[in-house]
Amino acid sequence: MKHGKKYNEAAKQVDRSIQYEAADAIALAKKTATAKFDETIEVHIRTGCDGRHAEQQIRGAVVLPNGTGKEVKVLVFAKGDKASEAEAAGADFVGGDELIPRIQNEGWLEFDVVVATPDMMGVVGRLGKVLGPKGLMPNPKAGTVTMDVTKAINDIKAGKIEYRLDKSNIIHVPVGKASFTEEQLSQNFGALMEAIVKAKPSALKGQYLRSITLSSTMGPGVKVSVAKF
Known part of the structure; x- marks a missing residue:
């Protein structure tokens, strides 16, 4: 894959043969974020899980102490008092x-997270083919199927992110923006890793965390030492 001049200059600052301590990796990911916009700092965690087995699936959510730096739009499926509470x-x-045809037929997807009360899951289920592939389907494990819509909304707005295995058994999640301080990014990264370590499936044999890489949206990957985790 060919990269631009900026990327190549940034990549020279990263020694690919070593695994950095988390704090050093965060500093490097920040330093190599040179785009004209405020890049997202992302974490990519390669696991030893086999997501084809239900007992080795990983899915959950964690509230990042300093948020994600992104304004998150929340859609809530609810009726009656719960709809008023959500508003x-x-x-x-x-x-x-009434939102079903708008999403299904008109392709309306101007939201980042979907929350639903349990009694509305029959309705939301009809959107499975649209929301599922985009990772937007509400899920009890992620706290997005709940009667406590106030808590769900507050957590999401405060910086709650979902993590799950992709088809390659890798977890991709944002931990903030390049404009964050190193301390803010470190706190967010720490909170995420604590949740991921706790989520280790008991059925897993062998190494759980194979590799951890930090990168900005347009920057090179920086390997993080997995020894600590």
Whole structure:
């Protein structure tokens, strides 16, 4: 893959033969974020899990202490009092059946997270083919299927992120922006890693965390030492 001049200059600052301590990796990922916009700092965790087995699946959520630096739009499927509660809690969009054709037929996807009360999952289930592939399907494990819509909305707005295995058994998650301080990024990274370590499937044999890489949106990957975890 060919990279631009900026990327190549940034890549020269990273020694690919070593695994950095987390703090040093964060500093490097920040330093090599040279784009004209505020790049996202992302973590990519390669696991030893086999996601084809249900007992080795990893899925959950964690609230990053310093948020993600991104304004998150929340859609809530609820009715009656719960719909009013969601509106009061600051949900960006609230509705029920009437949203189905808008999402299914008109391709409306102007939201980042979907929350639903359990009684609305029958309705939301009809959107499985649209929301599923985009990772937007509400899930009890991620706290997005709940009667406590206020807590769900507050957590998401405060910087709650979901993590899950992709098809290659890698977890990709943002831990903040390049404009964050190293301390803010370190705190977010620490909170994420604590949650990932706790999520280790008991059925897994062998090494759990194979590699951890930090990178900015446009920058090179920086390997993080997995020894500590």
